[in-house]
Amino acid sequence: MQTRNKVLDDLSQLMTNAMGVAQGARTEAETAMKSLIDRWLAEQDFVTREEFDAVRAMAQKAREENEALRARIEALEKRDV
Secondary structure (H helix, E strand, O other): OOOHHHHHHHHHHHHHHHHHHHHHHHHHHHHHHHHHHHHHHHHHHOOOOOHHHHHHHHOOOOHHHHHHHHHHHHHHHHHHH
């Protein structure tokens, strides 16, 4: 019976070591993939959310000013006619 327990212990140890190796490989693969994605994103010409929001606010302000100027021009044209 002692021999059988030794075999099972060895098998259990082998499985535990294999799981450790698999987890290590997974962690290494995740790190490599994250590094690759980070480099790719850094090479792209993406804007930050803050930059996008700033430009969006400027565009909204420009639209509002455009509408105000359009209304003013229409009022002036009606006055001249």
